[in-house]
Amino acid sequence: MAQSKVSVCGAAITAFNRRTDGSSFRDWASEAFDDALLMSSLVRQDIDALIVATESDFFTLQLNPASVLASDLGLIGVSTLRVEGGGASGQLAVQTASRLIQSGTHRHVAVVGVDPSASQLSAATVKSLYSFSFDAWTDGITGVSATALYALSFQSFMNRIAVNSDHLGQVTRQNRANAVHNPRAHLGKIHSQQDIDESPMLATPYRRLHCSPLSDGAAALILSSAKHLPVARKTAATIVGMGSASDTLHLGARSDPGHFAAKRIAMQRACADANIEPKDIDIAEVYDAYAGAQLQAIDALGLSNDIPTDLASLRFCKDGGCPINLSGGLMGQGAPVGATGVAQVATCALILEGLYEAHLQPSLLPRFALADTHGGICTTAAVTLLEGPVA
Amino acid sequence: MISPYQLTLNYKLHPGWLEPYLRGLHQGIAVARCCSACKKVSFPPIRVCECQHTSGEWVSLSGEAHIVNRCTGTEGDYALVQFAGADTKTVVRLDNISNADDIGYLQVTQSDQTHSDQTLDKSALVLTSDKNGDNHE
Numbered sequence: 001m002a003q004s005k006v007s008v009c010g011a012a013i014t015a016f017n018r019r020t021d022g023s024s025f026r027d028w029a030s031e032a033f034d035d036a037l038l039m040s041s042l043v044r045q046d047i048d049a050l051i052v053a054t055e056s057d058f059f060t061l062q063l064n065p066a067s068v069l070a071s072d073l074g075l076i077g078v079s080t081l082r083v084e085g086g087g088a089s090g091q092l093a094v095q096t097a098s099r100l101i102q103s104g105t106h107r108h109v110a111v112v113g114v115d116p117s118a119s120q121l122s123a124a125t126v127k128s129l130y131s132f133s134f135d136a137w138t139d140g141i142t143g144v145s146a147t148a149l150y151a152l153s154f155q156s157f158m159n160r161i162a163v164n165s166d167h168l169g170q171v172t173r174q175n176r177a178n179a180v181h182n183p184r185a186h187l188g189k190i191h192s193q194q195d196i197d198e199s200p201m202l203a204t205p206y207r208r209l210h211c212s213p214l215s216d217g218a219a220a221l222i223l224s225s226a227k228h229l230p231v232a233r234k235t236a237a238t239i240v241g242m243g244s245a246s247d248t249l250h251l252g253a254r255s256d257p258g259h260f261a262a263k264r265i266a267m268q269r270a271c272a273d274a275n276i277e278p279k280d281i282d283i284a285e286v287y288d289a290y291a292g293a294q295l296q297a298i299d300a301l302g303l304s305n306d307i308p309t310d311l312a313s314l315r316f317c318k319d320g321g322c323p324i325n326l327s328g329g330l331m332g333q334g335a336p337v338g339a340t341g342v343a344q345v346a347t348c349a350l351i352l353e354g355l356y357e358a359h360l361q362p363s364l365l366p367r368f369a370l371a372d373t374h375g376g377i378c379t380t381a382a383v384t385l386l387e388g389p390v391a
Numbered sequence: 392m393i394s395p396y397q398l399t400l401n402y403k404l405h406p407g408w409l410e411p412y413l414r415g416l417h418q419g420i421a422v423a424r425c426c427s428a429c430k431k432v433s434f435p436p437i438r439v440c441e442c443q444h445t446s447g448e449w450v451s452l453s454g455e456a457h458i459v460n461r462c463t464g465t466e467g468d469y470a471l472v473q474f475a476g477a478d479t480k481t482v483v484r485l486d487n488i489s490n491a492d493d494i495g496y497l498q499v500t501q502s503d504q505t506h507s508d509q510t511l512d513k514s515a516l517v518l519t520s521d522k523n524g525d526n527h528e
Contacts, residue, residue, distance in 0.1 A: 061396060137409050138435040141416075141515040142484045148462050148469045152482065155460040156471070203462040203469070252471055252480030253437060257460075 003102040007229050007236040008386070010040030010222030011346035015184045016215040016334030018118040025060055025218065026072050029114045032220035032339075033073050036110070036346075040222040041230040047222070048106040049079040053093035053113040055086060055337035058129050060116060069112055078110075086133050086375020087287065088244070089113065090219070090341025091382040094371075095242045097223050098384075107228040113342030114218035117335065126214055133376050135249045147211060147290070149377050151203035153251060154292035156258030158205075162308050163295055165205050169193050170311055171291040172210055172331065178318060179328025181359035186215045186334030210291040215334030219343035234389075237352040237369075239345075241276070241385035243269025249379055260378035263300035267372075270383040274368075278302035281322060281385075282366030283351055285344040287373045288329040297372055298324070301383070318360065326351065326360045344371035345384055352388030365389075411449045412436050416515045419499035421452040421474050434477040452476040454497040456518055461485065470495075472518060483518040496522045 012035030014028045029052075037044070050073065052066040062068055066080040083093040090113035097109040117126055127145060134140045134149065158164070172191060179185035191209060199208040229236060245265035251257045271277055278301060286301065288294035295307060303322060304310045316324040327333045327347045330340060348369035350356040367388055374381040406413040412435060415422030424436030428444035434452060439445050452474050459480060461470035468485040472495070488495045495518035 058398075135435075136404060137406070137413070138516075139482045142469065142482055142517070143467070144469050144482055144484065145466045148464075148466045149482065151462040151464075151466075152460050152469065152471045155462065159460075201464040203464045203466040206462075206464070248437075250435060251482055252435075252473075253433065257471060257480065 004104050005226035006098045006101045006239040007224050007226045007233070008221060008239065008345065008349035009042065009108065009224035009229060009233050009236050010036035010038070010220070011349045012036040012039065013184055013219040013343045013346050014217050016186045016217035016336055016339070018186070019216045020119065025114045025116045025216070026068065028216065028218035029069050029112050029220070030072050032114070032218040033110060033112055036220040036222050040224070041232040042108055042222060042224075044074050046108045047075055047078055047110050049081070049097070049100055049109045050075050051093045051097045051109060051111045052080070052082045053084070053089040053111070053338040053342060054082065054115050055084060055089050056129060059120065073110070073112070075110070085380045085382070087289065087337055088341060088373045088375040088380045088382045089338045091344065091371060091373040091384055092244065092341070094221060094223070094342060094345050094384060095244060095382060097221075098239050098242060101223055101225050108222060108224045111221040111223060111342055112218065113220070113339035115336040115338040116216050117214045117337055118216045123214060138250045145203070147206055148203040149251060150290045150293060151206045153257050153377050154205065154290070154296065156256060157292065157296050157299070158258070160256065160258060161295070161299060167295060167308065167311055168205060168210050168291040169196050171288070171294050172196055174317055175288060175294070175325050175329045175331040178326050178360060179332025182328050182333055182357055185328045185332050186213050187332050188328065206290055206292070212289050212330035212335045215336045217334060217336035217339050219339040219346050221342060221346055235353055237349040237386045237388050239384060240387045241270035241274025242383070243267060243273060244380070244382040245269065246381070247379050249376065251377055258296065260296050260300035260374065260381065262378050262381035263297060263372065263374060263383070264302070266381040266383040267301045270385050274385045274387070276368060276385065280368050281370045282368050283326065283348070283362065284322065284324045284370040284372065285327060285329065285347050286324055286370070288325060288331050289335065291331065294324065294329065296378070300378070301370065301372060323362065326356070341371065341373040341382065344373060345386070348386045352386055408438060409436065415451065417500045419454065419497055421454045421497050423450050423452050423474070423477055425450045431478045432476055433479045434474050435481055437479070456483065456495050456497065458488070458493045458495060470518065481516070483516045486517050486519045488518060488520045492520055495520060
């Protein structure tokens with residue numbers, strides 16, 4: 001039986017920031033879902049399933065959060081499921097929903113990614129919780145932080161690829177500058193290199209401004225079987241390729257601790273699924289928890305054969321050949337973990353339809369977009385490829 | 392706002408199949424896993440070797456490690472190191488090892504836990520410059 005094609009019928013992202021208005025993750029999830037449903041031209045009764053992505057019950061203080069959100073969203077009766085894969089949770093939820101549609105058993109599936117990563121717990125507590133993303137029996141017992149592990153991985157990357165702190169600065173400035181034009185972004189800033197150089201050194205080579213913030217927020221998608229798309233949504237972008245993969249949990253067991261091997265495999269699987277190659281990608285939203293992670297992602301995804309040269313030629317900037325993180329990425333737009341991957345796919349879909357923020361929307365509609373997330377130090381990777389209606 | 396919730400959770404993470412490795416850390420001994428088939432030595436131990444074999448022997452390494460990469464800053468001093476005799480690398484915390492040194496030695500885990508109760512703490516896998524000092528029981 002031929003697989004059903006999956007279209008992004010509705011897409012919405014709330015503001016990513018640190019909420020101080022007394023709202024909860026339930027409000028943000030509802031806001032994102034309502035907006036995505038409105039865009040889809042569907043009604044609640046059309047939705048067959050709800051897939052929820054949140055990284056940790058310690059963030060939401062809620063076991064079985066999908067059941068809570070199903071009630072809040074008015075989706076009683078639909079099948080519900082929660083997906084968790086660390087930082088990759090959101091995109092794994094998108095892929096799970098897409099598989100339901102591809103199977104032919106579901107016509108319309110709602111995906112909601114949400115996490116209160118900023119306002120409910122202290123930064124120190126969230127940092128402590130993140131340290132449980134690593135093998136508690138090996139790396140974890142050293143007390144190492146995510147920042148230090150990413151720093152050690154990036155140092156290994158620098159042993160192979162000729163990038164340096166100037167390149168980290170370029171990524172930082174670019175992502176935050178893009179975020180200035182994204183009204184939902186947490187950290188839209190114009191940084192100077194001096195600003196970056198004067199921010200505290202957390203773990204060499206990472207300074208504070210090289211890191212993504214902790215954010216609150218939500219994102220939602222209504223994914224639909226292409227043959228059941230409402231007439232008003234015939235121009236919806238299509239998910240054409242999906243791949244996911246894993247790597248050894250502890251960094252030292254990897255033959256090259258600087259290489260995101262799981263991301264490379266996930267990309268190969270997604271490209272095979274879509275029958276395209278990395279060179280066909282026109283825009284990308286990649287997982288930039290740290291500035292160096294963006295460079296490691298570019299390498300693993302095969303988006304460049306010569307990263308320093310492509311950075312120098314501004315290939316990944318807004319007006320370059322392959323803009324990366326027009327949204328601002330995690331560093332600029334923000335990082336409510338469960339929402340991240342969902343927001344990446346939403347951003348790609350909106351750009352492919354020409355519906356993104358005016359100052360960030362490419363003048364020519366791109367054809368192929370890539371969304372990339374991972375959990376741990378790229379221990380769990382997920383890549384999703386989308387195609388626009390211009391095809 | 393709902394009154395603050397406070398959770399105090401006292402986990403007791405048991406060592407399971409990693410017991411020899413964790414007992415070694417508490418004694419300041421680097422206990423690795425040697426694959427019975429290909430003889431690859433992993434530290435920390437890997438249960439299923441790259442060659443797909445699951446059988447292996449526990450072997451004690453000297454405790455000397457070569458620093459491959461290191462990071463310093465407000466997050467602390469950590470390194471990716473390779474212990475002598477191991478084919479894999481591992482992450483360690485550095486304790487008073489100068490930037491000029493690229494060799495360190497495994498330190499006894501500072502813990503109140505007894506060896507018969509090998510629970511995990513967050514002060515293990517520490518590398519020090521002291522080869523023969525009071526770090527080894």
